[in-house]
Amino acid sequence: xxxxxxxxxxxxxxxxxxxxxxxxxxxxxxxxxxxxxxxxxxxxxxxxxxxxxxxxxxxxxxxxxxxxxxxxxxxxxxxxxxxxxxxxxxxxxxxxxxxxxxxxxxxxxxxxxxxxxxxxxxxxxxxxxxxxxxxxxxxxxxxxxxxxxxxxxxxxxxxxxxxxxxxxxxxxxxxxxxxxxxxxxxxxxxxxxxxxxxxxxxxxxxxxxxxxxxxxxxxxxxxxxxxxxxxxxxxxxxxxxxxxxxxxxxxxxxxxxxxxxxxxxxxxxxxxxxxxxxxxxxxxxxxxx
Amino acid sequence: xxxxxxxxxxxxxxxxxxxxxxxxxxxxxxxxxxxxxxxxxxxxxxxxxxxxxxxxxxxxxxxxxxxxxxxxxxxxxxxxxxxxxxxxxxxxxxxxxxxxxxxxxxxxxxxxxxxxxxxxxxxxxxxxxxxxxxxxxxxxxxxxxxxxxxxxxxxxxxxxxxxxxxxxxxxxxxxxxxxxxxxxxxxxxxxxxxxxxxxxxxxxxxxxxxxxxxxxxxxxxxxxxxxxxxxxxxxxxxxxxxxxxxxxxxxxxxxxxxxxxxxxxxxxxxxxxxxxxxxxxxxxxxxxxxxxxxxxxxxxxxxxxxxxxxxxxxxxxxxxxxxxxxxxxxxxxxxxxxxxxxxxxxxxxxxxxxxxxxxxxxxxxxxxxxxxxxxxxxxxxxxxxxxxxxxxxxxxxxxxxxxxxxxx
Numbered sequence: 001x002x003x004x005x006x007x008x009x010x011x012x013x014x015x016x017x018x019x020x021x022x023x024x025x026x027x028x029x030x031x032x033x034x035x036x037x038x039x040x041x042x043x044x045x046x047x048x049x050x051x052x053x054x055x056x057x058x059x060x061x062x063x064x065x066x067x068x069x070x071x072x073x074x075x076x077x078x079x080x081x082x083x084x085x086x087x088x089x090x091x092x093x094x095x096x097x098x099x100x101x102x103x104x105x106x107x108x109x110x111x112x113x114x115x116x117x118x119x120x121x122x123x124x125x126x127x128x129x130x131x132x133x134x135x136x137x138x139x140x141x142x143x144x145x146x147x148x149x150x151x152x153x154x155x156x157x158x159x160x161x162x163x164x165x166x167x168x169x170x171x172x173x174x175x176x177x178x179x180x181x182x183x184x185x186x187x188x189x190x191x192x193x194x195x196x197x198x199x200x201x202x203x204x205x206x207x208x209x210x211x212x213x214x215x216x217x218x219x220x221x222x223x224x225x226x227x228x229x230x231x232x233x234x235x236x237x238x239x240x241x242x243x244x245x246x247x248x249x250x251x252x253x254x255x256x257x258x259x260x261x262x263x264x265x266x267x268x269x270x271x272x273x274x275x276x277x278x279x280x281x282x283x284x285x286x287x288x289x
Numbered sequence: 290x291x292x293x294x295x296x297x298x299x300x301x302x303x304x305x306x307x308x309x310x311x312x313x314x315x316x317x318x319x320x321x322x323x324x325x326x327x328x329x330x331x332x333x334x335x336x337x338x339x340x341x342x343x344x345x346x347x348x349x350x351x352x353x354x355x356x357x358x359x360x361x362x363x364x365x366x367x368x369x370x371x372x373x374x375x376x377x378x379x380x381x382x383x384x385x386x387x388x389x390x391x392x393x394x395x396x397x398x399x400x401x402x403x404x405x406x407x408x409x410x411x412x413x414x415x416x417x418x419x420x421x422x423x424x425x426x427x428x429x430x431x432x433x434x435x436x437x438x439x440x441x442x443x444x445x446x447x448x449x450x451x452x453x454x455x456x457x458x459x460x461x462x463x464x465x466x467x468x469x470x471x472x473x474x475x476x477x478x479x480x481x482x483x484x485x486x487x488x489x490x491x492x493x494x495x496x497x498x499x500x501x502x503x504x505x506x507x508x509x510x511x512x513x514x515x516x517x518x519x520x521x522x523x524x525x526x527x528x529x530x531x532x533x534x535x536x537x538x539x540x541x542x543x544x545x546x547x548x549x550x551x552x553x554x555x556x557x558x559x560x561x562x563x564x565x566x567x568x569x570x571x572x573x574x575x576x577x578x579x580x581x582x583x584x585x586x587x588x589x590x591x592x593x594x595x596x597x598x599x600x601x602x603x604x605x606x607x608x609x610x611x612x613x614x615x616x617x618x619x620x621x622x623x624x625x626x627x628x629x630x631x632x633x634x635x636x637x638x639x640x641x642x643x644x645x646x647x648x649x650x651x652x653x654x655x656x657x658x659x660x661x662x663x664x665x666x667x668x669x670x671x672x673x674x675x676x677x678x679x680x681x682x683x684x685x686x687x688x689x690x691x692x693x694x695x696x697x
Contacts, residue, residue, distance in 0.1 A: 003515060006540075010507045108330065116334035118531060120561035127538030127565065127694070138539035211504050212531040212561045216332055220504065255499070255508030266500060 002134050007252050009137060015248020016145030019241045020206055021221050022228035023152050024199030026240040029229060031172040031192045032080075032088065037099040039225055040218030041106035042197045046072055046204025047213045048114060054121045054208075061121045061209050062143065068201035076197025081190040088189060103222075110215035118212040126209070144206040149241065151202055155195065156237040168192050172235070227273050233283020242285050246272075317355070318362040321630065323620070324369050324387030325397040326408070331375025332502055335527060335557065336609055337400040340423055342600060343613025344368055344397060347621075349599070350586070357621050360628035373399060380404035384411040384419075393417070394630055395620055400609075402426035402444070402474035409437040418623075418636045422616035423609065426474040430656035436632075438639050439658045440615045440651050444474050445481030447572045448522055450666045451548040452482060454570075454678035455520060456489040458689050462519030462545045466495040468509050468533060470525035475501070478524035478550045494518060503529060510536040520546040527552040531561050538565055538694050545690035546570060548666075554607045559672055566669045568691040570677070573667045574608040574648075575615075578676040578684045581649050586618055589647045605674065615648035622651075 025039045036042075046068040053064045079102065087094045129138035159165035167188050171178040179185050207213065207221075224247065232243020247269060254268040276283060325344060328337035348368055351357060356365040369391050373380035380399045387393040388411070396412055398405050398421020405424025412419035413434045421437065425444040429437065455462050465486055469479035476498070483493050495516045497509050510533060513521055521544045523533050530552030537547065548570035552558050559566045577593045587595060592614070596606040619642060624630065627638035643652040649662035666678035668687055675685035 003511070006511055007508065010511060010540075014505055014507060111330060111334065116338050118335060118527060118555075118557035118561050120531065120535075122561065122563040122565070127535060129539055129541070131541065136540050141539065211535065212528060212557070214334065214528070216330065216334060217504065217528075220502075251505065252508050256512060 011249035011252030013141040015245035016148040018247045019244025020148035020203035022225045022240045022244045024196035025225035026229040028196035030235045034095045038103040040222035041103045042200035043204040044218035046201030047208035050205035050208040065205045068205045069198040072201030073194040073198040077190045077194035080193035120212040121208045239285035318364040321364045321366045322393045324393030326371045326373040326380045326383035328375030329372035333375040339609035340400045340613045343610040347614045347617035377403040377407045381407035384408045412436045420616045420620045422612035430658045444477035447478045447550045450664045464518045465493045465520045466513040466518035468523045470501040471498045472501040475524040506532045514542040524550040543693040556604045575611040576676045577605045583647045592647045
């Protein structure tokens, strides 16, 4: 029983990270119809920002998260405005190619700047946790889950309450109609991508505290974000959060199956994804578009 | 008639060349091209960079000597690198390119058992010797290949030293939890322990495989915690070693010994984990503390000094660097012994090679792997690497048992 509860906790805490990585990816995909293959690279740029500010100025890594968000927003805005906007209406394959190329550039620039060394943000409270009758709750992962949920809530509020959020929603619903009512599409596109990048940056900051990072460490996260968004369903922030938590739980329990380990975890995760696609095309919580 | 004339001409040419080469001081010959595909990007970037450092360190030295001495003629050396993006199939494609397009005379290995296995097939097809330092899986050497030579101890030995050392400690640890990546090399390391531990009175109470390259290993660590092991062993790679150690702290997995096959010997392990890296053991091909009497090239101390001069911000060279240099030394000595650049003759010289370097004895068994050099055990003590086993090369006693996470 204790084992089950511990696995449940591990799964939910891990799921928090996946949710954090997923929300930005889901937003960009849902609104811009771009499967952003550079998402993992954006995550790792955020991770390096946290690492850099932590090691250079001794700033607490949690305090670096707003810096990550702002910096990545600016970067994302510029990339969308300057590069991706040019092919935004081209077939999906073109955006695939472009974001794949952006990913290569970002990873190799990081390799040039930071080398391939493994870096990690290790604070005095790293690894500490609450122990309750044999069940452990690591503080950093707990905080990461909380921040992921807060970030998702803030994003959802921004999309439904603010003027630019409503513009983004309108654009997601019908680009041409949105343009007709006076929405500056190029700006709204760029803000959307910027928001997605900002979320990726925050997720990266959290990841830098949890695992060792290298410039290439982002690649698995792109794939995981893809699965998370499909699991949860496209088009709603809350759905991505559910997808992330579900993915975390599947991974934790999948890895614990005797005799299998994580060799099976990916197969299980993708198996569930296929199952969801077959039975509920809109995802666990998504809306059909 | 024409044919005879041509033959005479060839004889005369050979004689002239031979005389020119044999007369007094060495002359400069053609440049020897060595080829090596390495993962300069991708998941094995760090280890590949260390491999390259090892190759380059020797390259500088040999060219400072004027090159490899082939029967009185000194041939300068270049190494042609390609980025295989840490992909074994790509590595094989590039190896072929190195042979056909770049006309590489000899081959140096890529990083990792997977790429070495695919590259070995290419070396074999083209009958060009490949000396490698970073593919320890025995499956590479069980194919009957005649052109692949590994200077490193095979995979099944990687963690045996840790078990040997553990058997000498008091209180004696008996319960082993083994977490292994699912690639060939790691599985051989793990299987080596599963087979070996009972002979030292220990049992592997948990043997769990995870996906190669996994970054989340919390569930595996949780499973290990469930069996209250004395020894936590990991056969995997640097990223996974860091992930397991972080998770062990978070989830309060305590054990008397934490030992990892690959990872703790690199500076990144200590940099990433800070003081949490203390007490960790690893099985190592080589450490800067070993005591070997080299027949040529540098002594251990000079090697460390040369490394630090070339790579000032990297600390001591780790074993990936040393074994990569050793591969170059094996090739150099074989070419010198063969007195020829003919691939077949150099291959025969590699078979017959038996030489001691700063890295230890280099001698290949009938399969082409170096089973003659022992593995050593390192431990991180107060943020520095120390050799703790075997006792005759050790510079420190093992700090045992590892204190619980709450008592540090």
